Amino acid sequence: MEHIENSWHLARPYLDEITQQFYRLLFTLAPSARDFFPVTLQAENGRVVRALIRVLRLVNRPDDLIPVLQQLGRDHRKFGLQAAHYEAVGTALLGALKHCLGPAWTPEVERAWAEAYTLVARSMQEAAADAEAEAVEPPYWVGTVTEHHRLSWDLALVRVEPEEEIPYHAGQYLSVAVPQRPRLWRDLSPANAPRPDGSLEFHVRAIDGGWVSRAIVGHTQPGDVWTFGAPMGRLRVDRESGRPVLMIAGGTGVAPLQAIVDDLGRWTDNPEVTLFYGDHYWDDLYALDQLQSFAASNPWLTVWPVVEEPGSVPGVEEGTLAEAVTRRGPWQEHDILVSGPPAMIEATVAALIRTGVHPSQINYDPFLAM
Ligand SMILES: Cc1cc2nc3c(=O)[nH]c(=O)nc-3n(C[C@H](O)[C@H](O)[C@H](O)COP(=O)(O)OP(=O)(O)OC[C@H]3O[C@@H](n4cnc5c(N)ncnc54)[C@H](O)[C@@H]3O)c2cc1C
Numbered sequence: 001m002e003h004i005e006n007s008w009h010l011a012r013p014y015l016d017e018i019t020q021q022f023y024r025l026l027f028t029l030a031p032s033a034r035d036f037f038p039v040t041l042q043a044e045n046g047r048v049v050r051a052l053i054r055v056l057r058l059v060n061r062p063d064d065l066i067p068v069l070q071q072l073g074r075d076h077r078k079f080g081l082q083a084a085h086y087e088a089v090g091t092a093l094l095g096a097l098k099h100c101l102g103p104a105w106t107p108e109v110e111r112a113w114a115e116a117y118t119l120v121a122r123s124m125q126e127a128a129a130d131a132e133a134e135a136v137e138p139p140y141w142v143g144t145v146t147e148h149h150r151l152s153w154d155l156a157l158v159r160v161e162p163e164e165e166i167p168y169h170a171g172q173y174l175s176v177a178v179p180q181r182p183r184l185w186r187d188l189s190p191a192n193a194p195r196p197d198g199s200l201e202f203h204v205r206a207i208d209g210g211w212v213s214r215a216i217v218g219h220t221q222p223g224d225v226w227t228f229g230a231p232m233g234r235l236r237v238d239r240e241s242g243r244p245v246l247m248i249a250g251g252t253g254v255a256p257l258q259a260i261v262d263d264l265g266r267w268t269d270n271p272e273v274t275l276f277y278g279d280h281y282w283d284d285l286y287a288l289d290q291l292q293s294f295a296a297s298n299p300w301l302t303v304w305p306v307v308e309e310p311g312s313v314p315g316v317e318e319g320t321l322a323e324a325v326t327r328r329g330p331w332q333e334h335d336i337l338v339s340g341p342p343a344m345i346e347a348t349v350a351a352l353i354r355t356g357v358h359p360s361q362i363n364y365d366p367f368l369a370m
Pocket residue numbers: 173186187188189190202203204205206207208209210211212213214252253255341342365366
């Protein structure tokens with residue numbers, strides 16, 4: 001592990017060069033892999049190389065990593081990969097790191113990266129092969145958009161009806177490709193628990209300069225066909241544990257928590273759930289009305305709105321979610337679910353740990369982001 005960390009520390013400033021070299025090598029070794037990636041690689045923006053490196057740096061935590069790799073392997077069935085693609089990705093990644101590290105790429109360093117990649121690729125391929133053998137899940141799902149309307153100028157609600165039911169559980173997310181941006185996959189979380197008709201509701205916020213989110217908010221229309229990979233993620237509530245639950249949602253990160261709350265609504269004897277829901281401005285809290293009216297008829301749920309802008313609404317929690325939540329603690333007895341932009345997750349998790357919460361109490365997705 002030390003070899004991976006030390007060499008990554010040296011290679012990190014050259015990530016752009018590593019990415020370029022990775023694709024050069026990959027498309028030479030396996031030209032057919034070009035078809036999996038978007039026409040403009042600029043739109044891919046080094047996501048895959050960053051993801052690969054993040055995963056390989058976690059191989060010393062197999063208990064956490066293996067379940068994630070199993071989901072990722074199932075998800076990657078959407079590409080129709082062969083063993084040769086996995087080999088080519090490994091060779092290209094190691095070749096790109098070697099190119100960049102020069103003499104620091106010693107045999108020990110090479111062995112460490114190669115072993116990590118083999119373990120990761122094997123777990124993903126085994127999970128994909130198991131899914132293949134079970135033959136209960138297709139490699140991907142398609143669904144038709146039945147509704148698209150704006151909840152605010154930069155936020156859209158999109159309803160999709162899959163042809164075949166997608167076997168997700170409330171709190172999970174799906175990798176999605178939309179017709180306006182072919183082969184650019186983005187993660188989105190259904191905001192509803194699975195329904196008898198299989199329909200999914202998504203809340204998508206247009207990010208400044210974002211390739212996919214702006215296309216969805218601005219140009220999606222009924223009749224569009226969306227493609228989905230296998231469900232991923234580990235946010236869930238253990239109703240049997242008897243422990244109270246703390247949920248912390250930033251922005252559209254509220255969607256998977258809404259889905260879990262929606263699911264819990266099937267029971268009356270739920271654990272006590274406290275949901276902090278925050279954003280920059282009061283008007284950004286688009287899901288608040290719905291959550292508050294749900295809480296009014298489900299006494300196990302308490303909702304705390306939080307806004308960063310001071311003085312916007314009297315009596316409302318102010319500050320970042322990390323500040324608001326730690327002010328209202330302690331949370332040492334709770335199971336904790338955090339959902340939102342990566343920076344918000346990172347700040348909130350760090351603040352909770354500083355107040356004495358044990359890391360094992362906290363869950364967030366994607367696990368690979370941190
Ligand atoms: C597990 C998971 C679940 C998600 N669920 C949802 C969801 O339900 N609804 C939803 O709208 N989005 C959700 N997202 C975010 C979504 O996957 C995309 O990352 C987001 O829509 C931006 O994609 P893009 O192609 O528009 O931006 P890109 O073209 O990928 O990025 C453009 C620029 O914006 C930056 N950026 C990317 N995302 C953000 C962000 N969230 N905040 C600030 N800057 C950002 C990038 O670093 C880049 O500089 C989820 C993400 C994850 C990991």
